[in-house]
Amino acid sequence: MSRIVVHGLEKSYGDARVLERVNVTAEAGEFLSLVGASGCGKSTFLRILLGQEQQSSGVVIVGDGPIVPEPTPQRGIVFQRYSVFPHLTAMQNLLLVEDFRSGGPFGRVFGARRRKARQEAEAMLARVGLAHARDLYPASLSGGMQQRLAIAQTLLGRPQILLLDEPFGALDPGIRVEMHDLLTELWTEHGMTVVMVTHDIGEAFKLGTRVLVFDKVRHDPQFPSAYGATITYDLRLDRKTRASSHHLAKVAAMVGTTRPETAMATTAS
Amino acid sequence: MLVKGMSARDEASETGGEGTTRPSRPRPKVRLRMINAKVSRGSALFLGGLPFLFVAIVYLIASAQRLAVNPSDKLLPSPAQMWSAFLDLATVPDRRSGDLILWVDTYASLLRLFAGVGVATFAALSLGIAIGFIPRVRAFLLPFVTVVCVIPPLALLPILFIALGLGETAKITLIAVGVAPVMVRDIANRVMELPSELVAKAQTLGGNSWTMVLRLVLPQVMPRLITCVRLALGPAWLFLIAAEAIASTEGLGYRIFLVRRYLSMDVILPYVAWITLLAVITDWLLVRLSQAMSPWAHPLEAR
Numbered sequence: 001m002s003r004i005v006v007h008g009l010e011k012s013y014g015d016a017r018v019l020e021r022v023n024v025t026a027e028a029g030e031f032l033s034l035v036g037a038s039g040c041g042k043s044t045f046l047r048i049l050l051g052q053e054q055q056s057s058g059v060v061i062v063g064d065g066p067i068v069p070e071p072t073p074q075r076g077i078v079f080q081r082y083s084v085f086p087h088l089t090a091m092q093n094l095l096l097v098e099d100f101r102s103g104g105p106f107g108r109v110f111g112a113r114r115r116k117a118r119q120e121a122e123a124m125l126a127r128v129g130l131a132h133a134r135d136l137y138p139a140s141l142s143g144g145m146q147q148r149l150a151i152a153q154t155l156l157g158r159p160q161i162l163l164l165d166e167p168f169g170a171l172d173p174g175i176r177v178e179m180h181d182l183l184t185e186l187w188t189e190h191g192m193t194v195v196m197v198t199h200d201i202g203e204a205f206k207l208g209t210r211v212l213v214f215d216k217v218r219h220d221p222q223f224p225s226a227y228g229a230t231i232t233y234d235l236r237l238d239r240k241t242r243a244s245s246h247h248l249a250k251v252a253a254m255v256g257t258t259r260p261e262t263a264m265a266t267t268a269s
Numbered sequence: 270m271l272v273k274g275m276s277a278r279d280e281a282s283e284t285g286g287e288g289t290t291r292p293s294r295p296r297p298k299v300r301l302r303m304i305n306a307k308v309s310r311g312s313a314l315f316l317g318g319l320p321f322l323f324v325a326i327v328y329l330i331a332s333a334q335r336l337a338v339n340p341s342d343k344l345l346p347s348p349a350q351m352w353s354a355f356l357d358l359a360t361v362p363d364r365r366s367g368d369l370i371l372w373v374d375t376y377a378s379l380l381r382l383f384a385g386v387g388v389a390t391f392a393a394l395s396l397g398i399a400i401g402f403i404p405r406v407r408a409f410l411l412p413f414v415t416v417v418c419v420i421p422p423l424a425l426l427p428i429l430f431i432a433l434g435l436g437e438t439a440k441i442t443l444i445a446v447g448v449a450p451v452m453v454r455d456i457a458n459r460v461m462e463l464p465s466e467l468v469a470k471a472q473t474l475g476g477n478s479w480t481m482v483l484r485l486v487l488p489q490v491m492p493r494l495i496t497c498v499r500l501a502l503g504p505a506w507l508f509l510i511a512a513e514a515i516a517s518t519e520g521l522g523y524r525i526f527l528v529r530r531y532l533s534m535d536v537i538l539p540y541v542a543w544i545t546l547l548a549v550i551t552d553w554l555l556v557r558l559s560q561a562m563s564p565w566a567h568p569l570e571a572r
Contacts, residue, residue, distance in 0.1 A: 052469050071472035082466035087488040087565045096484060100475040107480030137565040157474045 002063040002160035002193055003028050009058035011044055016225035018044050024212065024231055031187060031194040033208030035201055035255050040229040042197045042214045046165050049195060050077050063160060076159030080166040083150035084138045090149050091134040094121035097156040120156065128152045128182060144175035148182065155186060164196040168203065180207060201252050211235045213254050346535040355539035378509060378521040381437065385444025386505050390498055393452035398486055401460025414453050422447035423511060430516060440512040447508040448501040459493045460486055492566040495559040499552055506548060
């Protein structure tokens with residue numbers, strides 16, 4: 001629903017440069033998968049899009065204007081961990097969205113609006129298959145259920161852009177496939193722009209409409225942190241190329257972590 | 270099929286409990302490392318009671334020996350003497366003032382204690398959250414609180430008595446000043462330890478600084494705050510008794526230090542036990558309060 005334009009983005013921590021010369025334009029409704037070796041800055045890039053961190057230089061435009069340098073309801077986020085509020089039950093976690101949005105100084109809505117929010121939350125719980133867990137605290141939910149709750153909560157916030165930071169990284173393979181289907185369905189329903197960071201190349205190819213590879217192109221053997229990573233490969237996928245083993249192998253070689261066969265299996269699932 | 274090394278009781282429970290359909294697999298008795306050996310509920314109760322029993326027995330023997338030599342010995346009174354002295358204070362009105370001394374003392378002391386700790390708790394909550402959550406307030410107040418933390422509160426006592434007079438204000442202030450800085454720092458630390466993911470997420474859901482304090486920070490630090498109060502009650506009693514010992518006309522600490530002049534161990538010992546009891550009950554109530562207010566933080570107890 002909202003486009004993202006990044007031009008000449010650079011990010012350094014002191015002397016260490018993490019990202020450099022990052023240019024990318026994502027149209028509204030695209031699903032971007034970001035892959036790359038560990039520590040190559042793809043999560044940093046996501047945190048910049050979230051507003052948790054600021055770029056050292058360059059332009060980031062989200063929607064109609066420059067990015068607001070703090071997290072806002074325009075951009076929703078699901079982290080790998082700590083994504084739901086442990087002191088609230090599943091239901092309360094979802095109600096919190098409306099409470100924050102229009103609860104005023106008490107951070108709580110009352111009366112008819114609360115009833116409406118409750119209905120909406122019930123529907124969303126049922127949608128992600130958590131209706132039976134509405135009164136449980138996150139500590140007694142499994143990892144997959146927690147992530148489903150986190151996604152439901154984020155979607156209730158109606159973000160224009162959904163940011164996912166390795167959302168399924170801590171889940172079992174079987175649960176992961178389930179979550180892929182759920183996410184694909186929800187993305188089709190809501191049509192927001194999605195940016196997902198993942199270690200799993202198969203997942204990147206399966207879910208994304210576009211795969212971006214982050215890597216370092218310049219190396220200084222005397223001072224390894226002199227140069228940062230940039231986008232080295234930008235692959236648009238359609239139905240035909242989606243499962244192309246050629247592309248998969250190429251990206252797997254660039255990232256250098258996952259074996260192509262496992263990635264193929266994930267993509268096919 | 271009694272297997273060597275397996276006790277008869279294990280055998281009985283396994284065959285009796287599950288029936289004969291499932292073949293009971295003999296479990297060899299393994300000698301676990303000390304750190305892995307579990308303690309059953311009964312033996313935990315027994316082990317926990319042992320030190321109390323030990324102290325009681327040592328006291329009874331020592332007291333009986335002294336009293337056998339000199340029946341009017343005041344240093345180690347018998348339980349009967351202590352009980353009658355305690356009962357006198359609790360039920361017989363004082364000849365001069367007509368008060369029931371124990372209850373007057375208890376009321377006065379608890380009022381001071383709770384007022385002092387209450388003020389400190391409020392300060393810990395408001396200042397701690399502000400320091401932990403808002404960088405500008407942290408820059409403004411954290412160095413000051415850190416320095417105040419290391420001032421020995423008892424050294425401030427004369428200053429408080431001079432500045433605030435010998436009344437209640439000085440005593441309550443001493444307790445509050447004594448425990449508040451540590452509590453403020455602790456709560457501030459706890460707030461700073463909140464996962465940044467949660468704070469970011471709350472913002473993406475539309476929370477502003479104030480509503481995030483209400484809906485995220487406050488409930489998250491509540492269990493820690495109650496733990497803080499529990500830990501602070503120890504020093505709080507110390508400051509209370511110190512303040513009462515120096516300038517007071519009633520209170521548990523005042524009474525103990527008053528009767529010290531007459532070597533009235535038969536009053537001092539029950540008073541110390543009474544104070545201990547009050548402290549234990551307060552602590553237990555706080556644990557229950559924490560469980561009631563933040564069930565999510567006590568998953569084991571809730572089950």
